[in-house]
Amino acid sequence: MFTAMQSLGLLAMTAEASPLPQLPANYGSGKKVVILGAGIAGLVSGYELRKAGFECIVLEARERPGGRSWTVRNGSKVEFTDGTTQTCDWEGENYLNPGPARLPSIHKTILGYCEELSVPLEVEINTSRSTLMQSKDLNGGKPVEQRQVVNDTRGWISELLAKCIDQHGLDQALSKEDTEKMLAFLQTYGDLDRDYKFKGSERSGVDIGPGAGPDEEKLRPPLKLHELLVADFSMGELYEEQLDWQATMFQPVGGMDRIPYALAKSLGPIVRYGSPVQQMRKTEKGVTIVYTDSASKGPQTIQADYCICTLPITILDTLDTDFSPAKKQAFKGIKVASLYKIGWESPRFWEKKYNIYGGISFTKQTVGLVWYPSWKLFSKTGVILSGFDFEQQDWGNGAPTDFGALSTEGKLAASRAAVETLHPGYGQLLAKPIYVSWQKIPYSLGCFALNGFPGTRPAYEELSKPEGRYFIAGDYVSHLAGWQEGAALSAHRAVRDIAAHMQNS
Ligand SMILES: Cc1cc2nc3c(=O)[nH]c(=O)nc-3n(C[C@H](O)[C@H](O)[C@H](O)COP(=O)(O)OP(=O)(O)OC[C@H]3O[C@@H](n4cnc5c(N)ncnc54)[C@H](O)[C@@H]3O)c2cc1C
Numbered sequence: 001m002f003t004a005m006q007s008l009g010l011l012a013m014t015a016e017a018s019p020l021p022q023l024p025a026n027y028g029s030g031k032k033v034v035i036l037g038a039g040i041a042g043l044v045s046g047y048e049l050r051k052a053g054f055e056c057i058v059l060e061a062r063e064r065p066g067g068r069s070w071t072v073r074n075g076s077k078v079e080f081t082d083g084t085t086q087t088c089d090w091e092g093e094n095y096l097n098p099g100p101a102r103l104p105s106i107h108k109t110i111l112g113y114c115e116e117l118s119v120p121l122e123v124e125i126n127t128s129r130s131t132l133m134q135s136k137d138l139n140g141g142k143p144v145e146q147r148q149v150v151n152d153t154r155g156w157i158s159e160l161l162a163k164c165i166d167q168h169g170l171d172q173a174l175s176k177e178d179t180e181k182m183l184a185f186l187q188t189y190g191d192l193d194r195d196y197k198f199k200g201s202e203r204s205g206v207d208i209g210p211g212a213g214p215d216e217e218k219l220r221p222p223l224k225l226h227e228l229l230v231a232d233f234s235m236g237e238l239y240e241e242q243l244d245w246q247a248t249m250f251q252p253v254g255g256m257d258r259i260p261y262a263l264a265k266s267l268g269p270i271v272r273y274g275s276p277v278q279q280m281r282k283t284e285k286g287v288t289i290v291y292t293d294s295a296s297k298g299p300q301t302i303q304a305d306y307c308i309c310t311l312p313i314t315i316l317d318t319l320d321t322d323f324s325p326a327k328k329q330a331f332k333g334i335k336v337a338s339l340y341k342i343g344w345e346s347p348r349f350w351e352k353k354y355n356i357y358g359g360i361s362f363t364k365q366t367v368g369l370v371w372y373p374s375w376k377l378f379s380k381t382g383v384i385l386s387g388f389d390f391e392q393q394d395w396g397n398g399a400p401t402d403f404g405a406l407s408t409e410g411k412l413a414a415s416r417a418a419v420e421t422l423h424p425g426y427g428q429l430l431a432k433p434i435y436v437s438w439q440k441i442p443y444s445l446g447c448f449a450l451n452g453f454p455g456t457r458p459a460y461e462e463l464s465k466p467e468g469r470y471f472i473a474g475d476y477v478s479h480l481a482g483w484q485e486g487a488a489l490s491a492h493r494a495v496r497d498i499a500a501h502m503q504n505s
Contacts (some may be wrong), residue, residue, distance in 0.1 A: 017110055020048060021499050022494035028054030033498065034289050034302050035059070036277050037310035039067025041473040043263035044113070044491035046270065051494070058267065059291050061276035061443045065264035067310075068444055069484060071255030072343070072434055079358035081359075082442035084408075086433055087303035093376070094383050095255045096343035099447075100484055101371075102126060103250040106243070107485035108491070110259070114252065124251040125358025125374040127240040132354070132422045134363040135231035139223060142378035143363070146315060148204040149222055149233050151191065155198035156225040158190020165198070174199050197223060199292035204497045225292035236362035243429045244483065251374065259484070273293045275300075276443070280307065280321040282468045306501070308494045309472045310487075312336075313463070324471065326462050333459025334445030334476065338404070340437045342367075342415040344430035347380065349423065364416040369419040384430070386415040391437060395450055411435060449476035464499050 009392035030119050035042045038060035046056045065071075068408030072078060072094040078086040088096075099431035102124045103110060128157055129147035137427025138144065164170055167181055174182060186192060191201035199221040208369050240246055252258035255404060264271050281288045287307040293300045309316070315332040316323075350356040350372050371385040391398070391404035438447040451460045464477045471494040475488070480486030 003107065007132035014453045018489055018492045019496045020494050021054035022145070023495075024503060025051065025053055027052040027499065027502075031055065031306070032057070032286075032304040033308060034287065034304040035308045035310065036280075038062075038260070038264060039308035039310055039474070040069055040110070040260060040263075040273050041258055041270075041491045041494075042067075043267065043477065044488045045310065045473055045494055046267050047113075047263055048491065048495045049498075050270075051298045052499075056267075056270050057304070058271040059277055059289065059302070060271060060273050063294075065271060065273075066257045066260030068448075069256050069260045070097070070099050071257040072436070073217055073372065076138035078434060078436055079442065080437065081223050081445070082440060086138060087147055088432070090345045090383065090432060091381060092256060094345055094381060096341065096383050096385065096436075097251075097256040098341050098343075098433055098434075099438075101251065103243075103252075103484070104244045104246070105248050105250065105403055107480075107483065108146070108490045110484045111250070113263065113488065114250075114259060116267060117259075119262045120253040121250040122253050122482040124249040124372065125372075126245055126249045126360070128190065128356060128359025128372075130355045130357070131238055131359040131362075132356075132361040133231075133233045133374070134422055135257040136364070137234070137268075138227045138231035138233075143361075144223060144237065145205050145389070148220065148229065148360075151201050151203040152198075152223045152225075152236055153228050153237065154262070155190040155192065155201055155204075156228070158192055159196060159198040161188075162186050162196035163396075164193060175443075180350070182462050184382075194236045222328065231364070231452050233362060236360070239360065253375070253403045277311065279322060280309070280319065280323070280470070282322055282470065285420050287426055287469050308471045308473050308491070308498075310472075310491075312444055312446065312474065313449055315443060315475060322469055324419060327467060330459040332447040333462070334451050334456045335394070336439075336449050337482070338390050338392040338396050338439050339389065339401075339447040340389065340411075342412065342433055342435045342436065343383045343385050343386055344415070344419075344434075345381055345383050345432045346426075348378075348431045349426045350383045350384065351378065352427075359441060361422050363418050363421050365418050365421060366406070366414040366496045370418055370422055384419065386418050386430070387411070391439065395453075396446070408435065448452075448482040451476050451481045464493075466501070469501070471497050 019487050032054050033054050035045050035058040038058050049056050072088050076088045131145040133149050134143040134469055135368050143448045150458050192198055199218045204215050205221050208218035275291045277291045279290035286305045289302045290299050312330045314336055356372050357377050359374050360406055361370040367387040373382040390401055392398050393401055416427045416430050422475045463472050473490040473494040475486035478486030478490045
């Protein structure tokens with residue numbers, strides 16, 4: 001789905017240059033900024049404003065920093081808006097990142113904060129040729145390795161193109177010299193024989209591996225072209241081609257929340273947890289924010305010169321604010337994605353029995369994606385993710401998907417079934433599931449705003465505009481919605497806009 005959206009241009013893909021101005025260390029002295037939300041956008045805003053001498057206060061509804069940048073591990077609670085609660089009791093350092101799980105190497109801003117704050121990173125293995133692809137239409141329904149699908153598809157396409165050239169089908173398009181070069185290229189590209197026929201390739205894996213003495217390698221027969229076309233694994237095959245998913249990708253050692261925790265630590269007590277914002281008002285020379293303080297249990301008021309608001313649009317839409325009617329309309333003007341993730345603790349059978357170390361397998365089932373951990377390879381147990389997709393059609397607000405229509409038990413059964421289909425006999429090893437449905441997570445009420453969708457441009461532009469002394473930040477006012485890089489860049493932009501406001505007033 002992600003791939004489809006990106007190929008349609010519905011999710012922007014490239015990192016942008018930061019708009020952060022170089023401000024002197026006393027630029028903000030005497031000015032107070034109240035920041036709403038301690039997700040990446042709020043924390044980065046506070047971090048940068050403090051460097052420039054501003055007094056800051058960050059109000060956060062949850063009892064932890066990070067917002068969607070969250071890691072579930074032993075002791076974590078997953079609470080839904082309907083009152084259901086799951087408590088994680090995985091062993092040791094096992095964890096699930098229900099939200100962000102990977103950092104592209106081109107996302108320089110967020111990686112820059114990891115470096116600045118000494119957050120240790122490791123490689124996140126996003127694709128592995130040993131992972132599996134399964135469809136009832138391919139190989140009699142038996143899973144095949146990704147290397148087979150990729151290389152056999154390439155082999156067949158190369159053979160067809162060579163045939164087309166041989167039958168003079170491309171004479172108009174290719175000069176004689178280019179024809180020869182193209183045939184030579186196809187021979188290498190598709191691993192064709194000297195007659196430009198694809199007869200299988202070692203690249204696709206072997207039935208029997210090479211050994212000592214007389215034990216020769218035995219190649220696998222190629223998958224059938226017709227079956228490959230019907231099964232259509234283009235999403236899995238091209239997964240790594242998306243710019244933001246290309247190797248090398250990273251992850252913080254121990255879980256994604258290491259980034260917000262490092263930012264929050266540097267901010268210290270200016271971050272007030274358990275402090276949900278209730279009301280926002282503009283005043284003649286600033287802003288007044290009313291919030292509930294879980295310690296004192298009563299409403300509290302803060303006055304400040306400026307407000308950076310990083311609350312999700314799903315939340316802003318429900319709050320008592322004096323944003324203009326145009327902004328209020330814009331809160332409803334962008335769909336919010338309805339993604340979920342399910343993680344299970346399990347012995348690492350995928351490593352021992354299948355040679356799979358990280359990467360993603362695909363199956364054409366209700367739950368279609370199984371993602372293997374990249375951390376602590378070769379250890380006893382790990383967290384395998386089975387299910388990361390939409391719960392509602394139309395990416396968000398539509399009718400339930402097949403998965404979304406199931407009961408919670410049905411969802412967990414579908415998740416287990418995907419693993420069982422890919423790894424027969426091993427589904428039963430999955431234990432202690434954690435299911436995170438982003439639409440039901442309080443203070444998020446959704447996954448991320450789909451701000452590249454057709455028709456969303458006016459709302460996007462409206463939300464990006466400062467309003468008096470309100471400045472909105474958050475990944476949804478960047479062209480990298482759904483990425484922490486976008487949240488950080490939006491914070492830089494808000495800092496820039498406040499600096500500009502001060503200069504002009
Ligand atoms: C399933 C999923 C997968 C993702 N994958 C990736 C990935 O692989 N890599 C990547 O970089 N990014 C990924 N992202 C995107 C990433 O999580 C976001 O871009 C980023 O975390 C957004 O930060 P933010 O500060 O804009 O918003 P948020 O994190 O939503 O922060 C908003 C904050 O406001 C707080 N809040 C809400 N209501 C109130 C209130 N009334 N009062 C006070 N505080 C309130 C919330 O608690 C929260 O802390 C993914 C997200 C999801 C959900």
